[in-house]
Amino acid sequence: MATSALDGLTTAVKGRVVERGDSGYDDARALFNAMIDKHPAAIAYCVDDADVAAAIQFARRRGLRLAVRCGGHNGAGLASVDDGLVIDLSSMNAVTVDPGARMVRVQGGARFGEVDRATHEHGFAVPAGIISTTGVGGLTLGGGVGHLSRGAGLTIDNLVAATVVLADGSIVQTDLERDPDLFWAIRGGGGNFGVVTSFSFRGHPVTKTMQAGPVLYDIGDAAELLRWYRDFLPAQPEALTGFFAFLSIPPGPPFPEELHLRKVCGVVWCYNGEDDSPALREARSWGTPLLDGIAPVPLPDWNSAFDAVYPAGDQWYWRGEFVSEIPDDAIEQHVAFGEAMPTWKCTMHLYPIDGAPSRVGSDETAWAYRDAVWAQVIAGVDPDPANAGAIRDWAVSYSDAVRPHTLGTGYVNFQMQETGDKVRAMYGPNYDRLAQIKGHYDPDNAFSVNQNIVPA
Ligand SMILES: Cc1cc2nc3c(=O)[nH]c(=O)nc-3n(C[C@H](O)[C@H](O)[C@H](O)COP(=O)(O)OP(=O)(O)OC[C@H]3O[C@@H](n4cnc5c(N)ncnc54)[C@H](O)[C@@H]3O)c2cc1C
Structure with missing residues (x-):
């Protein structure tokens, strides 16, 4: 791309601009998922709405593709674009x-x-x-x-x-x-x-503190635990939630050394209440856990409890599906792939989305799958690029194996970049309306670096 396409960018926007060749370019272009290695022409750190508008207009006039970056966390790396302009919003964080x-x-x-x-x-x-x-x-x-x-x-x-x-x-x-x-x-x-x-x-x-933490079991308990969990949680009050997980115990405090790196299954519970509740007590009394880490914790601490395990710079490959039932056949597949996690950061989570999300109609927002009970994510993760193939193969085979027991598509934020029918499926019956609205607000598809809805 000719450098001249960027002439005038630094005067068009008030915020800092980092171009290819500038010092700091590699840090500026880095994404959370190190598996995605994009080289934009420039990154513009916009400082206000007018700056964002100026950057959009600049890119469109010069024929540059546009990407928009907030946290840069997107698994598919949709916050950047090769040879295009990244609008970085990190300075706009009030x-x-x-x-x-x-x-x-x-x-x-x-x-x-x-x-x-x-x-x-x-x-x-x-x-x-x-x-x-x-x-x-x-x-x-x-x-x-x-x-x-x-x-x-x-x-x-x-x-x-x-x-x-x-x-x-x-x-x-x-x-x-x-x-x-x-x-x-x-x-x-x-x-x-x-x-x-x-x-x-x-x-x-x-509440000031919630009762939250993982209750983890030997992976041999997985089939029985998942069968119990699928029936137990949907019948509980909505103040209690818990996602089922396959994971490996992180190799550091606060986990006991003898459990480090052990593959386990478990439920990561969270009760929005100061005191113990009968539902949480019943949940904790299931089986014989290797570890019960439930403790009072303020929500901001709880929402950052996994940050250290998943810092920026790891390799990620993930897939997501919506799940409304977990039949025994699916459990068999889950157990096989849970036991086969290729590296310690690989994981599978089933996030409950029954309760309040299901009381919104499927056509009230663009999120069409209000009848799903869980949003499942299968994430292959590892710091070492040499393991990229292994984590990708595991995530893909796992997802393929359980897909017949899912709604056949999943949460848009738990996917690698998809196109065509796969994106259409993510929006189901809402896709055509989305395409019409896209046609009205963005007929030229200026915002195309996303799970792209093609303008009608
Ligand atoms: C470790 C990890 C944990 C996660 N946990 C959860 C979870 O618990 N729940 C959950 O729902 N999801 C979760 N996700 C998925 C997450 O929601 C998506 O990856 C999401 O895209 C990240 O948002 P971001 O702003 O950081 O992304 P970015 O990579 O910055 O952007 C992602 C997409 O959104 C667009 N975009 C971002 N900001 C704007 C904006 N202001 N205006 C217009 N477009 C914008 C970008 O153009 C791009 O297409 C997790 C992801 C990771 C990596």
Whole structure:
């Protein structure tokens, strides 16, 4: 790409610009998933809405492809683009709490840890993911699943308004009344419709500390545990949640040394309440755990408890499926692949999304699969690039093996980059409406580095 395509970029945007060849370029282009190695022409660190608009217009005039980066966590590396312009939002990370209204306004480049800390001191939280370094932008626009989903809904179910910079550089406020189609589409439709520079969320009360932690078992207990879990959890109050997991015990404190790196199965429980509850007590009394790590913990600490295990720079290859039932045949496959995890950071999680998410209609937001009970993710992870093939093969074979027992598609944020029918399937019956809305707001597909919805 000729360097001249970037002439004038540093005057067009107020924020810092890093171009190929500049010192710091490799750090600036790095993504969370080190398996994805993209070389953009430039990264523009936008500082406000006008800067974002200027960057979009610059890229479009010069014929540069655009990517938008918030936390850079996307497993498929959708926050960057070869030879194009990355709009980096990390300087736009203000979090403004309105304690009386139990609302929070978050700029489009913030990470969820910043939101958790700001809201927790006022006794509430926005339901989001289980890692604090994940970007608010990508997680929210895809849907948002985590420890509070069962009781408080997906992240998008708590989005009440947004500011969006559109493909033509105009800036709109959207909610249920203003540009309602756009508001519908950004609740699950990813970054297809514009750059969201501000999100306004409704919060939910959380206790000062929650009862949370993993209860882990010998992997030989997996079939029995999964059978019990699939029947037990959906019958419990929504203040209790827990995701089933295959994992290896991390090789460090607070885990006892004799358990380090042991492959296990378990449930990572979280009860939004100060005290023990009968449901949690019953959950903890199942079987003979190797380790019961449940303890009182403030939500911001709980939402960052896995951060150290999954830092930026590992190799990632993952797949996700929606699950409404876990028949015994599926359990057999799960156990076989759980036992075969090729490296210690590989994992499988089943996140419960029954409860509050299921009370929103499938056509009320772009997230179509409201009848799913779990969002499953199979993640091959390892720091060593030499293991990239092994973790990818494991994740793909595992996903292929259990897919017949799933809804055949999954959560848009738990995928590598897909196209065509696979993206269509992620949105199911909502795809055609999304394509119409895309055709209206982004007819030239300026925002194409995402799970792309083709403009109708
Ligand atoms: C370790 C780890 C743990 C995770 N845990 C969870 C979890 O518990 N729950 C969950 O739901 N998901 C989880 N995810 C998935 C996560 O939601 C997605 O990877 C998501 O894309 C990350 O958001 P981000 O802003 O960091 O992504 P980025 O990589 O910055 O962006 C991802 C996509 O969103 C677009 N985008 C980002 N911000 C904006 C914006 N402001 N406006 C317009 N478009 C934007 C980008 O263009 C890109 O297409 C996890 C991911 C990882 C790696």
